[in-house]
Amino acid sequence: MTLNSMQKNGLLLGLFALVSTALVLGVEAVTEDAIAEQKRTQTLASLNEIIPPELHDNDLYHSCGLLSDNALSEQPVPIYRGYLNGKPSALAAEAVAPNGYSGKIRLLVAIKPDGEVLGVRTLQHQETPGLGDKIEKQKSDWIRSFAGKRLTGEDDERWAVQRDGGMFDQFTGATITPRAVVGAVKSATWYLQQNSTQLFQDSLPQCNSASQGESHE
Amino acid sequence: MSEFKALTKQGLWENNPALVQLLGLCPLLAVTASVTNALGLGLATLFVLMGSNITVSLVRQWVPQEIRIPVFVMVIATFVTIIQLLMNAYVYQLYQTLGIFIPLIVTNCAIIGRAEAYASKNKWHHAAIDGLMMGLGFAAVLVVLGGIREVLGNGTLFDGAELLLGEWAKQLRIELFSLDYPLLLAILPPGAFIGMGFIIAIKNRIDAKRAQIQSTEKTVTRARVTAES
Numbered sequence A: 001m002t003l004n005s006m007q008k009n010g011l012l013l014g015l016f017a018l019v020s021t022a023l024v025l026g027v028e029a030v031t032e033d034a035i036a037e038q039k040r041t042q043t044l045a046s047l048n049e050i051i052p053p054e055l056h057d058n059d060l061y062h063s064c065g066l067l068s069d070n071a072l073s074e075q076p077v078p079i080y081r082g083y084l085n086g087k088p089s090a091l092a093a094e095a096v097a098p099n100g101y102s103g104k105i106r107l108l109v110a111i112k113p114d115g116e117v118l119g120v121r122t123l124q125h126q127e128t129p130g131l132g133d134k135i136e137k138q139k140s141d142w143i144r145s146f147a148g149k150r151l152t153g154e155d156d157e158r159w160a161v162q163r164d165g166g167m168f169d170q171f172t173g174a175t176i177t178p179r180a181v182v183g184a185v186k187s188a189t190w191y192l193q194q195n196s197t198q199l200f201q202d203s204l205p206q207c208n209s210a211s212q213g214e215s216h217e
Numbered sequence B: 001m002s003e004f005k006a007l008t009k010q011g012l013w014e015n016n017p018a019l020v021q022l023l024g025l026c027p028l029l030a031v032t033a034s035v036t037n038a039l040g041l042g043l044a045t046l047f048v049l050m051g052s053n054i055t056v057s058l059v060r061q062w063v064p065q066e067i068r069i070p071v072f073v074m075v076i077a078t079f080v081t082i083i084q085l086l087m088n089a090y091v092y093q094l095y096q097t098l099g100i101f102i103p104l105i106v107t108n109c110a111i112i113g114r115a116e117a118y119a120s121k122n123k124w125h126h127a128a129i130d131g132l133m134m135g136l137g138f139a140a141v142l143v144v145l146g147g148i149r150e151v152l153g154n155g156t157l158f159d160g161a162e163l164l165l166g167e168w169a170k171q172l173r174i175e176l177f178s179l180d181y182p183l184l185l186a187i188l189p190p191g192a193f194i195g196m197g198f199i200i201a202i203k204n205r206i207d208a209k210r211a212q213i214q215s216t217e218k219t220v221t222r223a224r225v226t227a228e229s
Helices: A002-050 A142-146 A176-201 B002-014 B025-031 B035-059 B065-090 B092-098 B101-107 B109-117 B124-154 B161-165 B167-172 B189-228
Strands: A065-067 A077-084 A087-097 A105-111 A117-124
Touching: A002 A087, A002 A105, A002 A117, A002 B065, A077 A176, A087 A117, A087 A176, A105 A176, A117 A142, A117 A176, A142 A176, B002 B124, B025 B035, B025 B101, B025 B124, B025 B189, B035 B065, B035 B092, B035 B101, B035 B109, B035 B124, B035 B161, B065 B092, B065 B101, B065 B109, B092 B101, B092 B161, B109 B124, B124 B189, B161 B167
Parallel strands: none
Antiparallel strands: A065 A077, A077 A087, A087 A105, A105 A117
16 A cells, blocks of 8 residues: 555656656757857857957858867867958957856957957856856956957966956955956967967868757758 | 735735745845846746746645655746746846856745645635735845845945846936945845844834734723723
């Protein structure tokens, strides 16, 4: 009798789990395209902000190529290449800061071929609202402070938050987040700077793999 | 109708999930650094609370006592995930602002508390009203606490409201005073605890005052009755 009621409860629980999962999967299927579209629009908007229209005349979003180089990241990294009158004019890469206060911070870093930073934008993060989220353009101008900066070497000491003796502000009450962002931007900038000629020449695989969540055709 | 009135009173004041039941304090204390975040999480919680209350009430006949808690948890988790996906797809700006707090709604004990204490024992439309009122009560406390902390910590109100409500809400932003050094205590979690403590104290004080007035009124009426008879 006990076994019976246990079986009944187990089955019922399983049934609920099945229905819940089906519901979530259903909603996910419905929203998948819209979410990918939102991500795409956001990346594109950020891209156009840091690479102004007068610096390129090609379609940035479709210039995207997936770069697999363990020196930059273990995951394939989307690289965007801007050209003006057929000449390389801007190079952007998605960078990931793995050491944020809570989880990874996805960034977009763009430089000119000569190494000057065009700009940085935060694409996705989970930092504490009111503290670490000042890395968003909407919350603070901090992320703009990268524009125009140059990196003179792989261990350029100015590329750190002020508390560590560098030139970038930290936020009141939050040092870990800006430190992580500065570190990630620094290594991405260094990589792009060192490999820019190569990156403009390479033909990279297209960025529309499903893993990027950007297949919407 | 009287049930509606009773539920309203319970949810908003007498049995307020945040002030009296002291449930869901984790998200409450975490997000209330500004009014905008508080309002956003308040609304999301409200929807989840109503959805889970209605669902729990509808399935209550088929759920045996022994497995009701896992079933409630599943119902709530499903609602939260669905709301998260929908927000991600259709209100991306807001989703970015509230990102990590949406999953936190699952851990809000106010929701499972209402499922267990009310929805599993009552008709679905009553459960819906209970969810609405409890949700409103919770959201109201969030907004008040968010307001206090934002004013003290930032000198503003409704900063960033356009992320939640659209472009027009930029006009809502009020700059009360500008601070060179923000009162960090108000923004950090201890500030949330202290602010919350004050709000609860004020509520208790009001209740005490009302009880006092009521008891004096009672004695007066009683005196009159004795005088007449």
